[in-house]
Amino acid sequence: MEESTEGRGISRRCLLGAAGGAGAAGMAAGGLAGAAGRGWAGDDVPPLAAVGGTSVPFHGRHQVGITTPPQAYGHLVAFDLRPGAGRAAAAGLMRRWSAAAEAMTAGRPPAGDDQIALDAGPSSLTVTFGFGRSFFAKTDLGDRMPAALVPMPPFPGDALDHFRSGGDLWIQIGADDPLVAVHATRILHKAASGTAAMRWQMNGFNRARGATDRPRTVRNLMGQLDGTNNPHPFAPGFDAEIFAADTTGPHAWMNGGSYAVVRRIRMLLDTWEKLPVDRQEQVIGRRKDTGAPLSGGTETTPVNLAAVRPDGALAIPGDAHIRVAAPASNGGATLLRRGFSYYDGPRPDGAPDAGLLFIAWQADPTTGFIQVQRKLAGADGLTRFLRHESSAIFAVPGGAASGSYVGQALLES
Amino acid sequence: MEESTEGRGISRRCLLGAAGGAGAAGMAAGGLAGAAGRGWAGDDVPPLAAVGGTSVPFHGRHQVGITTPPQAYGHLVAFDLRPGAGRAAAAGLMRRWSAAAEAMTAGRPPAGDDQIALDAGPSSLTVTFGFGRSFFAKTDLGDRMPAALVPMPPFPGDALDHFRSGGDLWIQIGADDPLVAVHATRILHKAASGTAAMRWQMNGFNRARGATDRPRTVRNLMGQLDGTNNPHPFAPGFDAEIFAADTTGPHAWMNGGSYAVVRRIRMLLDTWEKLPVDRQEQVIGRRKDTGAPLSGGTETTPVNLAAVRPDGALAIPGDAHIRVAAPASNGGATLLRRGFSYYDGPRPDGAPDAGLLFIAWQADPTTGFIQVQRKLAGADGLTRFLRHESSAIFAVPGGAASGSYVGQALLES
Numbered sequence: 001m002e003e004s005t006e007g008r009g010i011s012r013r014c015l016l017g018a019a020g021g022a023g024a025a026g027m028a029a030g031g032l033a034g035a036a037g038r039g040w041a042g043d044d045v046p047p048l049a050a051v052g053g054t055s056v057p058f059h060g061r062h063q064v065g066i067t068t069p070p071q072a073y074g075h076l077v078a079f080d081l082r083p084g085a086g087r088a089a090a091a092g093l094m095r096r097w098s099a100a101a102e103a104m105t106a107g108r109p110p111a112g113d114d115q116i117a118l119d120a121g122p123s124s125l126t127v128t129f130g131f132g133r134s135f136f137a138k139t140d141l142g143d144r145m146p147a148a149l150v151p152m153p154p155f156p157g158d159a160l161d162h163f164r165s166g167g168d169l170w171i172q173i174g175a176d177d178p179l180v181a182v183h184a185t186r187i188l189h190k191a192a193s194g195t196a197a198m199r200w201q202m203n204g205f206n207r208a209r210g211a212t213d214r215p216r217t218v219r220n221l222m223g224q225l226d227g228t229n230n231p232h233p234f235a236p237g238f239d240a241e242i243f244a245a246d247t248t249g250p251h252a253w254m255n256g257g258s259y260a261v262v263r264r265i266r267m268l269l270d271t272w273e274k275l276p277v278d279r280q281e282q283v284i285g286r287r288k289d290t291g292a293p294l295s296g297g298t299e300t301t302p303v304n305l306a307a308v309r310p311d312g313a314l315a316i317p318g319d320a321h322i323r324v325a326a327p328a329s330n331g332g333a334t335l336l337r338r339g340f341s342y343y344d345g346p347r348p349d350g351a352p353d354a355g356l357l358f359i360a361w362q363a364d365p366t367t368g369f370i371q372v373q374r375k376l377a378g379a380d381g382l383t384r385f386l387r388h389e390s391s392a393i394f395a396v397p398g399g400a401a402s403g404s405y406v407g408q409a410l411l412e413s
Numbered sequence: 414m415e416e417s418t419e420g421r422g423i424s425r426r427c428l429l430g431a432a433g434g435a436g437a438a439g440m441a442a443g444g445l446a447g448a449a450g451r452g453w454a455g456d457d458v459p460p461l462a463a464v465g466g467t468s469v470p471f472h473g474r475h476q477v478g479i480t481t482p483p484q485a486y487g488h489l490v491a492f493d494l495r496p497g498a499g500r501a502a503a504a505g506l507m508r509r510w511s512a513a514a515e516a517m518t519a520g521r522p523p524a525g526d527d528q529i530a531l532d533a534g535p536s537s538l539t540v541t542f543g544f545g546r547s548f549f550a551k552t553d554l555g556d557r558m559p560a561a562l563v564p565m566p567p568f569p570g571d572a573l574d575h576f577r578s579g580g581d582l583w584i585q586i587g588a589d590d591p592l593v594a595v596h597a598t599r600i601l602h603k604a605a606s607g608t609a610a611m612r613w614q615m616n617g618f619n620r621a622r623g624a625t626d627r628p629r630t631v632r633n634l635m636g637q638l639d640g641t642n643n644p645h646p647f648a649p650g651f652d653a654e655i656f657a658a659d660t661t662g663p664h665a666w667m668n669g670g671s672y673a674v675v676r677r678i679r680m681l682l683d684t685w686e687k688l689p690v691d692r693q694e695q696v697i698g699r700r701k702d703t704g705a706p707l708s709g710g711t712e713t714t715p716v717n718l719a720a721v722r723p724d725g726a727l728a729i730p731g732d733a734h735i736r737v738a739a740p741a742s743n744g745g746a747t748l749l750r751r752g753f754s755y756y757d758g759p760r761p762d763g764a765p766d767a768g769l770l771f772i773a774w775q776a777d778p779t780t781g782f783i784q785v786q787r788k789l790a791g792a793d794g795l796t797r798f799l800r801h802e803s804s805a806i807f808a809v810p811g812g813a814a815s816g817s818y819v820g821q822a823l824l825e826s
Binding site for chain 1: 462485486531533595599610614619624686701754756759
């Protein structure tokens with residue numbers, strides 16, 4: 001695929017491969033009878049196969065996993081370079097990682113395969129690599145660090161765990177099959193051996209393929225449709241808002257790249273769920289069931305922040321999340337949210353350790369996430385139901401062309 | 414559905430509901446173009462819907478989640494009764510839990526719903542309840558505890574974490590959609606409030622629906638097909654081996670029930686993956702790619718333990734896992750394994766905290782899991798790549814008839 005055809009995002013990159021095409025023919029039969037056939041050897045009922053057969057090509061102007069539709073399962077992993085591992089070691093690592101990612105996203109076994117995902121199709125696997133601020137000093141590339149990769153400022157209410165924040169290197173792994181996602185994580189972890197140690201791993205999820213009867217925005221663990229107002233990859237201005245502007249000179253390696261802000265945001269579900277639904281809806285500014293803004297219409301109706309109710313009150317309260325987070329309230333700041341929920345079990349106090357692995361993509365974090373979060377931390381009624389427990393920011397280079405690896409323009413020039 | 418038609422297991426219980434039937438009609442179109450439509454509001458491409466539309470009826474002679482095909486996503490949770498909560502409180506809890514499980518498995522919102530799963534179909538959700546030995550003393554039902562619910566003996570090599578072992582009450586939750594599984598776990602946790610506190614939670618997974626192009630035994634994180642030799646629910650003798658024999662008298666509440674042994678078995682993947690594949694195959698006794706026994710044939714070919722190679726050596730080595738675990742090596746002991754893999758991130762030493770949430774079902778744990786594990790712990794070549802890190806055993810009563818709740822025959826008579 002030519003790079004020049006790939007810049008617009010999802011529809012040209014998410015293609016059914018050959019396996020999926022063959023599988024689709026058997027889907028009607030598999031759907032009606034498939035449940036009985038799984039897992040017991042000797043049954044002979046063809047299952048759905050389009051989930052496994054969907055592949056997202058690794059090479060392109062942008063890395064995958066940004067405009068790619070959110071997959072059902074995700075792993076976020078950060079690594080730190082081992083002492084003594086500098087630029088050459090990092091280059092070797094990125095070369096190994098890219099080769100493994102390219103193979104696995106195409107459904108081929110990577111070098112040193114453990115065969116965990118042997119029978120599965122690529123299942124929409126994407127692998128996305130980023131560099132943290134600490135990466136540049138350790139690789140003697142401080143002068144190549146882009147100005148947009150700012151340190152994350154503290155925000156009111158932050159309760160950050162240092163050991164689950166930051167990292168020299170970051171990988172976002174997503175797939176519609178959990179074994180495919182775990183396989184990629186394991187292979188990339190092994191490929192780092194000797195060069196980088198895993199700093200943290202977070203596991204998350206979204207809706208499984210085929211769980212709903214029509215495309216819907218996914219719900220978060222507060223029960224709200226989350227992502228309704230995300231910018232659409234086909235919308236005018238999307239590329240300028242989400243992808244770094246092309247430059248020449250020392251930061252040209254970021255052409256086609258983006259910046260990811262990663263926050264583990266725990267939801268105080270015990271508190272949240274004590275609110276009646278109509279109060280929850282006022283905190284968000286949308287109906288919980290349909291996602292329609294309280295100013296009326298359906299989920300996709302534009303929000304009318306000026307609408308008033310018959311009693312004269314604002315239809316969308318002054319501290320409603322969608323009012324405070326709206327681009328119009330933030331000098332037009334736009335970011336693309338593409339996260340995963342997490343649900344890790346009970347905390348020592350009995351409350352669920354659950355919430356959102358929040359990932360925001362933008363061309364410039366200062367005018368993106370940081371500007372929005374400064375506003376939210378002071379004025380958003382939702383804030384009191386959330387705890388930001390980890391934070392990281394990564395420069396995510398453009399995609400690799402065939403034959404090259406992610407970050408090569410930084411590490412070899 | 415009449416109880417009398419349900420005893421044979423999976424094929425009559427896993428039916429597409431109305432939502433699934435409607436969804437199936439749109440699957441071919443959804444499969445071919447659906448990937449581009451997910452997650453971005455405004456796209457209008459119908460997705461697969463058979464995954465969400467599949468339902469497993471809650472009521473029946475047996476509880477669901479035993480012969481039900483393994484789902485993609487699972488939670489195992491244990492609870493302890495709070496001080497002062499006795500038989501009446503436990504009865505109230507089982508009534509609330511059963512009502513919530515019945516609603517959610519049918520795709521209806523439970524009481525006090527948080528709407529996390531609002532748009533999803535039931536997605537093959539099953540909820541299975543069990544009682545630990547400690548439950549009976551706390552509810553003054555010691556004389557009703559069946560003899561089969563023995564304390565788990567220690568095994569060589571056990572490295573058990575007390576805090577993730579045992580429990581008064583146990584719930585196994587499985588679904589093909591992660592939000593549906595989390596929703597059920599959250600709802601059941603809330604329904605326990607005031608009566609029981611969560612003791613531990615473990616999250617696991619299997620293959621997603623539709624990730625492979627034909628039905629296959631799922632792979633575990635060692636890359637092996639795992640479960641090939643499981644007894645088939647339609648096989649002669651299955652019910653007698655897996656389900657408790659019907660009795661009258663104080664233990665009749667277990668009629669239609671089974672016993673679950675739950676072990677969190679960590680895999681020493683760093684060690685395992687250093688073995689060449691042919692050595693791994695000798696440890697297991699099967700080919701890694703196809704699952705065929707080393708005595709020849711395909712995955713489903715019966716194992717020939719007597720087969721010898723041209724050089725005179727046993728085709729399946731003396732310490733191969735499938736030899737030592739074979740029913741013929743264990744006085745005919747048969748159990749049904751139905752587990753989930755887990756992959757929780759790096760341990761402090763850098764190794765992956767990953768392995769199998771092993772669940773064995775049998776009519777009698779003494780002649781089932783305990784007999785097999787005694788043999789394995791001494792002779793199985795696989796043992797040195799495994800660490801058993803938690804252990805629990807539960808009496809899982811028969812299923813509830815419509816209008817009653819799981820455990821009612823124990824708690825109200």
